[in-house]
Amino acid sequence: MxxxxxxxxxxxxxxxxxxxxxxxxxxxxxxxxxxxxxxxxxxxxxxxxxxxxxxxxxxxxxxxxxxxxxxxxxxxxxxxxxxxxxxxxxxxxxxxxxxxxxxxxxxxxxxxxxxxEMVYGKAKNMKDFVVLTVGTGLGSGIVINGDVVYGKHGFAGELGHTLVSANGRHCACGKRGCLETYVSATGIRRTVYKLLADYTDPSMLRSISFDDLSTRTITEAAAKGDKIAIEAFKYTGRVLGMKLSDFVVHTDPEAIFLLGGLSKAGDHIFTPAQENMEKYLMPLFLDKKIQLQPSGLKDxxxxxxxxxxxxxxxxxxxxxxx
The missing domain is CATH 3.30.420.40 (ATPase, nucleotide binding domain)
Incomplete structure (x- = not known):
């Protein structure tokens, strides 16, 4: 051929x-x-x-x-x-x-x-890894022993719809408290607006409407020391890290890759996510040094x-x- x-x-x-x-x-x-x-x-x-x-x-x-x-x-x-x-x-x-x-x-x-990621990116020599796509929502692809996990009905790997809080934010899937309502471009926008309501600190984000607010804007604000933006990333990273600690127990991956708009925030999201993943990780996995890193593919x-x-x-x- x-x-x-x-x-x-x-x-x-x-x-x-x-x-x-x-x-x-x-x-x-x-x-x-x-x-x-x-x-x-x-x-x-x-x-x-x-x-x-x-x-x-x-x-x-x-x-x-x-x-x-x-x-x-x-x-x-x-x-x-x-x-x-x-x-x-x-x-x-x-x-x-x-x-x-x-x-x-x-x-x-x-x-x-x-x-x-496996064919063109950083996972070329890996057989066990997870990719999270963090854009408008949160999607995930799980690879075990070199094969994507599809499950019996073909829908396995919907990690974005695992539970964070039973009485949490409403999700488009019909449930409440799904991970993607907290960790996604939409999720962090919701977090920013809650923080703006809860705190009186000055913020460059206060003058931006919800529809006009973007992950890039929040990232730029955090880089300039904006307290609300920094706290939004800390909260988002904490939620992500806690859930990643669960994912590690399920699949024992060599690495977890983030792809999409939220991953462009760099250390603002990766640092709290890594710290909280390790904080809540089952001790058995602590010495495995699970890699959390940006995708090797261009967005x-x-x-x-x-x-x-x-x-x-x-x-x-x-x-x-x-």
Whole structure:
């Protein structure tokens, strides 16, 4: 088999990114479309086909990898995604194969990110690790003995919806107190606004509306010594670290990688998270020196590389591609 290109598609609540990449992780071409413009996934896929063919010929493409929220790897379906306009069960992979005439592998977007880390990032020589995608929400991909954990029904690894507080913040999934309501771009914004209400300290964040507040703004404020911003990161890092101590017991990973907007805060988030992970870790694991570090993938490239890595892992690999 000589084909050396793969299409990677990452479906987000606002934008969907897509591109064509080679086996070495070079992105040949990429673009994006607005997800919310498409009320059904059939028109969405038809538009993707036109857009991708305008970017680059697909004659040498071996297959298509798709990362999406609430995706079922076994069935190739997207099931009631909270942030997408398509409700019910979308037979997405089947429709992609019909429209493109290429094999399609579909998985949760965070699982795709974990595969991308293994194929292109810092986990190239690792068999046991966890990737957390901390953007608007919190997704996770768990790799054990070199394989992504999917579970019996295809939905394993939803660490963002593990419990922090039974009577905690309302989550889009319908539960209360989920981890992603505290540790995510949305979560830290909620924390900032609670701190602004609880304390009277001056803060450059007071003049910013909730909708305009971003992780970048909070990070910049923390770098300038803003007390509210610093406390928001300490709180977020404490919650994350406590939950990471649980994740370590479950999977005994060599490393945990953070990918996404919140990870760009650097030491503001990594230091309290590492400290609290070690503080609450079962003593048996303390000498294992679990690494907590930023992803080795560039944020702009990660969604496409993560999705395209599905092709190399599951299609090219099974066909003997080197």
């Amino acid at each position: 000589t084909s050396k290109l793969a299409i990677g598609i990452d479906i987000g609540g606002t934008n969907s990114k897509f591109g064509i990449a080679d086996r070495k992780g070079n992105i040949i071409a990429q673009s994006r479309i607005k997800t919310q413009q498409y009320s059904d996934y059939f028109s969405f896929i038809a538009t993707l086909k036109k857009e991708i063919e305008q970017l680059h010929p697909i004659d040498d493409v071996i297959g298509i990898g798709v990362g999406a929220p609430n995706a079922n790897y076994y069935k190739g379906t997207i099931v009631n995604p909270p942030n997408l306009p398509w409700k019910g069960v979308s037979r997405f992979a089947e429709e992609v194969e019909k429209v493109f005439g290429l094999k399609c592998v579909l998985t949760n977007d965070a699982n795709a990110a974990a595969l991308g 702009d490239d990660a969604p496409i590389l993560g999705a395209s890595s599905l092709v190399w892992k599951y299609l090219a690999g099974s066909a003997g591609e080197s």
